[in-house]
Structures are given as structure tokens and as C-alpha cells.
Amino acid sequence: MVSEKALIADLQHKDKQSQAFEVLVNTYKKNLYWHIRRIVLHHNDTDDVLQNTFIKVYRNIDGFKGESKLFSWMYRIATNESLSFLKQKSRKLGLNDMEYQERLVKNLQADVYFEGDEIQLQLQKAIATLPEKQKLVFNMKYFEELKYDEISEILGTSVGGLKASYHLAVKKIEAHLKED
Amino acid sequence: MKASDKNNPFKTPDSYFDTFSDTLSKRLGEENLKVPKEDGFILPESYLEDLHSNIQKKLEYKETKVVPLNPYKTYYLVAASIAALVLLVLGLNWNTGQEIPSWDAIANTDIENYFDHNDVGLTSLEIAEVMPIEDLKITNFLSSELSEEDIVDYLNERTDDFEKLNLEENE
Incomplete structure (x- = not known):
């Protein structure tokens, strides 16, 4: 397995970026998926947030200075993206955070991806x-x-x-x- | 400590002490609340396998969109804006000597044509309500002048019962 340091170096290197990004996605997709899923609850919303998270990582990797672990940085982005996503949705529906959470859980019963x-x-x-x-x-x-x-x-x-x-x-x- | 005492009259069921630990653990487990470790969420088949290619497509699409076709476009836009402003200022200055259009400058026929060919959204009654009638004269509507004599003659000849006109005595 590629070390985190080497992966970051490859991600910041134009010629190796594409391949390194594939490694990054495959390494963290599962953990980040479940992290986001437990916040936004529904699969389709999770998919949106997860893709946006990786896109944000890809676009901002040059600015990553290694002050924290790559894994922590990505988790932080995923958490912020998830919370912003929920806030946006609840604002659109004119609900407060708690009301929106209740609605999300209520809808779980009809979700094909909740067993x-x-x-x-x-x-x-x-x-x-x-x-x-x-x-x-x-x-x-x-x-x-x-x-x-x-x-x-x-x-x-x-x-x-x-x-x-x-x-x-x-x-x-x-x-x-x-x-x- | 002796395992049993000859004088002890009490007995235990077979293998009671062998199973005691298990029984106790079970009891404790029941008392402790069980929060399920699984959360019940599942995900579509092959979702994670396809994720990278889906993100790649999205990245390519977005990148294609943001590639500037003309790197100098911004400068052109700024230059065009400045030119437009200069023209506007010059145009305003040049126009100051010109007369402001007035009602007098518009031919009556043009106004009539406008009302004839455009739907002004007002009925004749509504127009009558807003029209100032104090200053109106019969000559505003007729092209030829009528003398009072001609009018009286006309009324004498054409009106069967002059009284029906309901005119006041001095009129």
C-alpha cells in the first residue's frame, strides 16, 4: 500500500495526479461513504456529497500542507460538506434542523437502501x-x-x-x- | 476449602456451578441495554466499484466547462465596457442641444392612428371619465365651422318637437 506521504506527493504532481487520485478514491471511498451516510441518511444524497467531497479534495490538494493527516483532512471536508448539504436542504424546505432530521428518519422506512x-x-x-x-x-x-x-x-x-x-x-x- | 461437607444437607442441581458463569453473563447482558451495532443501511450493488469513474466523468465535465476559450476575454470585456461608457457620456452631451419631444410636435393624425391601431385597454366611457370637458368645444370635433344660425335652422327643419330638446328658456 502506498504511504500517505507518497500519495500526497503524487497527487500534487501533474503527471501522476490522475493515477494517484484513483488510488485515493479506492482507499477512502468506503470509510467516507459510511461517514457521510450516517449524517445524511439516504443513499442518493450520500452519493452527491461523497462525489463533491472527492472533487473538492482533488481541486484543493495543492493547498494541502500536511499539517494534519490526509485522512483527517478528508474526513473534515466530508463532514462539512454533509452538514452544509443538510442545512441547504432544510432551508429550501423551510424547516429547522430538528424538523428536517425527523423527516429524514421518517423517510427511511420507504428507503430501499435501508433494511x-x-x-x-x-x-x-x-x-x-x-x-x-x-x-x-x-x-x-x-x-x-x-x-x-x-x-x-x-x-x-x-x-x-x-x-x-x-x-x-x-x-x-x-x-x-x-x-x- | 472443602468442596462438600458431609454435614451439609443442601444439594445443587447437576453441573450448576459449571454453567453458573454463562447464566450470570446472560443475565447481565439482558440488564445492559443492547444498542444494535449494525445500523441497517445498505448501498446499491457495484456502487463503490463505479465511484471512481463517476467522479472522473464529473471532473472532466466540469474541467471542460471552465477552460477559457479566449484568455483575453476578460480584457476585451473590460475594454468594451469602458468604450460603452465613453459613448454613453458623449451621446448624452451631444443630445443636450436638441429639443425635448413635446405633445405639440406630434401630429394629431399620429395620435389618432395610435388609438385606432393599438389596444389602449380603455372603453369610451372610461376615456370620457378622464377627459377634461370644460375646455372642449364643438369645433374640436368638426373640421368646418358652424354658425349659430345654421344650427338653429337645422334644428327647426329636422326636429319635430322642439320642446323635446328640453332646453332652458334662455338657452
Whole structure:
């Protein structure tokens, strides 16, 4: 496997850029897909955001100075793209963030790319009630199994703060599931 | 510690202690809330395999769109804008000596033609309502002058009952 440093160098080199980009997409597509999917919930929206994320990475790779890991940088772009996408959509529909989240979860039952059972649907409903930061942290820690250090680099929050957010998120989700 | 005591009258079911740990773990598991580790999301077949080519197409499409056909286009646009401004200023200055068009300069026939051939969206009644009638004279509508004598003669000859005109005595 190509090292991250070598991959960045190739991406910033005009002649090698195309091939390196293919390697980049194939290396990160799965992780980024699931990261975005758990934020925007529906496949078609995820596809839009994922493609935009890679296009943004491709266009801005020359400006990447290596101050953070490539993986963290890409996750940060994917997170921002996903959140902007949701905000744009909710604004178009004249809904606030919470109302739009509720609608997204409600529509999951009709989504052909959601095969969750009743508990999984309840879990999504519970996650939808969380504040933005807690939602991100819960998904990244619980489903994506990222380390606190990695999440900290992506979201720019201290590890202590992340632990508190995760703890609160778990408590709220448990309470929500017990209610139902 | 002895495994059993001869004097102990109590007994346990067979293999109770062998299965105790499993039973206890199960109980604890039930008490702890189970949050599913799977989230139920799936994705279309071969979606990830086709992703790179889809992005590549999008990139090529966007790149084709942004390639400037003429790198000097911006300069031309700026030059054209300046030229247009100069012409406008000059044109305004040249026009200051000219007369401003007035109603008097428009021939009556042109106005009539306009009303004849354009739908002004007003009925004759609506026009009558906004027309100032105080200054109107019969001669505004007739091309030849009529003397009062001719009018009285006409009325005498053509009107059967002069009274029906309902004229005031002094008129």
C-alpha cells in the first residue's frame, strides 16, 4: 500500500495526479461513504456529497500542507460538506434542523437502501434527537470505531470534550430506546 | 476449602456451578441495554466499484466547462465596457442641444392612428371619465365651422318637437 506521504506527493504532481487520485478514491471511498451516510441518511444524497467531497479534495490538494493527516483532512471536508448539504436542504424546505432530521428518519422506512429492523429504526430516531456534535461523535465512535485522537483531529475538539459528548449521547440514546 | 461437607444437607442441581458463569453473563447482558451495532443501511450493488469513474466523468465535465476559450476575454470585456461608457457620456452631451419631444410636435393624425391601431385597454366611457370637458368645444370635433344660425335652422327643419330638446328658456 502506498504511504500517505507518497500519495500526497503524487497527487500534487501533474503527471501522476490522475493515477494517484484513483488510488485515493479506492482507499477512502468506503470509510467516507459510511461517514457521510450516517449524517445524511439516504443513499442518493450520500452519493452527491461523497462525489463533491472527492472533487473538492482533488481541486484543493495543492493547498494541502500536511499539517494534519490526509485522512483527517478528508474526513473534515466530508463532514462539512454533509452538514452544509443538510442545512441547504432544510432551508429550501423551510424547516429547522430538528424538523428536517425527523423527516429524514421518517423517510427511511420507504428507503430501499435501508433494511433496518424496528430497533435499528428506533436507534436512528434516537440519534436524530441529538445535538449536532453529539451525533457526530456517537457515529464516529460507536459505528466507525474511530479513536478519540482521530475524532479530535477531524472535529477540532479536545479529547475530554469528545468523551463527555459521547457519554451524554449514549445516555440519551439509551433513555430514548427504553422509552420506546 | 472443602468442596462438600458431609454435614451439609443442601444439594445443587447437576453441573450448576459449571454453567453458573454463562447464566450470570446472560443475565447481565439482558440488564445492559443492547444498542444494535449494525445500523441497517445498505448501498446499491457495484456502487463503490463505479465511484471512481463517476467522479472522473464529473471532473472532466466540469474541467471542460471552465477552460477559457479566449484568455483575453476578460480584457476585451473590460475594454468594451469602458468604450460603452465613453459613448454613453458623449451621446448624452451631444443630445443636450436638441429639443425635448413635446405633445405639440406630434401630429394629431399620429395620435389618432395610435388609438385606432393599438389596444389602449380603455372603453369610451372610461376615456370620457378622464377627459377634461370644460375646455372642449364643438369645433374640436368638426373640421368646418358652424354658425349659430345654421344650427338653429337645422334644428327647426329636422326636429319635430322642439320642446323635446328640453332646453332652458334662455338657452
